[in-house]
Ligand SMILES: Nc1ncnc2c1ncn2[C@@H]1O[C@H](COP(=O)(O)OP(=O)(O)OP(=O)(O)O)[C@@H](O)[C@H]1O
């Protein structure tokens with residue numbers, strides 16, 4: 275069993291604290307994605323779990339054992355990096371076998387493991403090539419292969435797909451997902467890409483400025499973001515946020531438009547609603563003045579402002595409808611899709 279427990283992890287570089295009391299209980303076989311903007315501490319957290327970075331305070335446990343004092347090699351993990359870190363002078367086969375050779379495994383066992391990983395990853399045809407003779411996607415597979423042959427308790431991935439083109443990324447992320455489910459190895463995957471995070475993770479840890487904003491399943495984060503940050507980060511196009519006041523079961527927007535559905539809340543709020551949840555409605559209270567649009571084929575994304583204010587928002591039109599700049603579109607926002615956040619702290623207050 276290799277569940278991973280992070281208990282109140284803190285990381286400081288000199289006077290700068292870059293991770294603040296990170297907690298997580300990751301189950302055996304689970305695929306967890308750490309996601310957040312550049313500089314939020316994702317790689318630092320992953321490297322602390324790997325043992326490549328010191329722990330200022332707190333504990334990391336793997337399989338029920340505290341590993342703070344263990345060298346990376348003794349933690350029974352395999353890490354896949356963004357740049358793959360393959361040895362250029364070695365063949366694919368040698369790259370995959372190297373770590374096992376160092377550990378003194380018998381040659382027959384090494385050959386067996388390399389062969390098996392090559393079959394899983396479909397790289398058997400180029401085992402004798404050098405990394406420079408491979409495409410980016412093939413190199414990525416070799417890096418995966420090197421992790422698999424070690425048969426570790428845990429896989430750690432730090433943005434392993436970011437050097438690939440968009441199409442290959444989508445293909446590889448699906449392969450990684452399938453592979454992880456097939457092998458059942460507890461995995462932690464770091465990315466700044468929220469779509470990648472949503473599609474890969476059983477659960478997502480959203481990090482912002484070294485603080486865990488929320489840890490939950492993709493659908494939990496989408497349906498019930500606990501903060502404005504998570505609400506704006508998860509989902510594409512991003513959620514709309516409108517300054518508003520709640521009072522007596524009604525939300526009143528800055529331009530005076532009012533919508534039923536404030537629950538028991540009163541006072542200044544940030545009203546959130548996703549573009550895909552706004553419904554075209556001639557009587558709808560949300561009036562959007564069109565600025566520009568993006569025709570995507572299946573739908574058209576319209577960027578505009580809430581009429582009479584400078585507050586920007588995005589709405590979606592079905593099919594090929596294309597509005598003109600200056601047009602005013604009317605929308606309703608069904609109350610089951612409302613999100614109310616504290617105007618100051620950004621914390622969710624309703625529903
Ligand atoms: N060795 C170091 N010394 C001082 N500060 C560091 C060091 N390494 C990282 N940091 C700081 O710690 C913070 C977190 O860095 P980290 O590399 O973990 O971010 P990240 O979320 O992985 O970002 P990215 O998405 O750009 O890779 C950053 O503010 C960074 O400047």
Ligand SMILES: [Mg+2]
Pocket residue numbers: 316317318
């Ligand atoms: Mg990083």
